[in-house]
Amino acid sequence: MKSEQNGLDSGFGFDFAYCPGCGQKMPEGAVTNPLHCDRCGFTLYCNVAAAVCALITKGQKLLATVRRHPPAAGMLDLPGGFVDPDESAEEALARELQEELGVSMTGCRYFAACPNIYPCRGITYRTLDLAFVCQISATDTIRCADDVADIRWIEPAGVDYSLFGLESTRWFVKRFAVGATGGRP
Ligand SMILES: [Zn+2]
Structure with missing residues (x-):
């Protein structure tokens, strides 16, 4: 196009x-x-594209992924991706967690929404990113695949937010660190 x-x-x-x-x-x-x-x-x-991302915790730590591909390759992100046609946000989350981390999602709760801009292969997608707090089957059997090069367990309140490559995930992690929910005003 x-x-x-x-x-x-x-x-x-x-x-x-x-x-x-x-x-x-x-x-x-x-x-x-x-x-x-x-x-x-x-x-x-x-119209905007819908996308989802997961906030997964282990104790006080939050799971961050390392992006394998552009945009922002090598930078931190949250697991997730675009919602496919005919898919709910929850179904997209479960599929992405299986594809990227090899884990099953056992529960999720809506956290917040944030618009985002996602340049990919010559097209700039305008998205509405929906973040969910998610539970997974196991945190010690994660295997990185697909768009995820690696994972990091970070302190959400102490991390350098500029390490996150996308504006929406940076905002979600900041918001999560202070315990605030709800969409961007
Ligand atoms: Zn015409």
């Missing part, structure tokens, strides 16, 4: 030089959401 620079910019990191509906060249410089073509009426609502 990344195309010429002179198309309609959705503000979502992808633009269209030509209308996907009728092929007309789009006017230059406009920034609109929804994207709209006056000629054929093509309209595209650029």
Whole structure:
């Protein structure tokens, strides 16, 4: 979807030089959401993608992952990922914890929500990240896979938050450290 620079910019990191509906060249410089073509009426609502992440504790320590891939490869993160079509947030969490850490989720409770920007392979995704406090089957049998290079057990109140590569996870961990729940005001 990344195309010429002179198309309609959705503000979502992808633009269209030509209308996907009728092929007309789009006017230059406009920034609109929804994207709209006056000629054929093509309209595209650029909604956010849903994503989930898990806050998992062992005593006073919080589980952080080390990102294997860009963006922010090598930096800290929370386990999680995008919600697939037809999947609930809880189902996405359980799937991601199985894929990334090889563990079963035995319980979860909603914690907070935070918008995020996630640039990936030329597309900038606008997401709404939902954080849950999760329980897992075992904390001593974690095996890293998929997007996770390694794990760290951190002190949420004492960690250097700049080590977290994504703004939303940085915010979630700070919020978790002070015991506050709820979405970003
Ligand atoms: Zn059109």
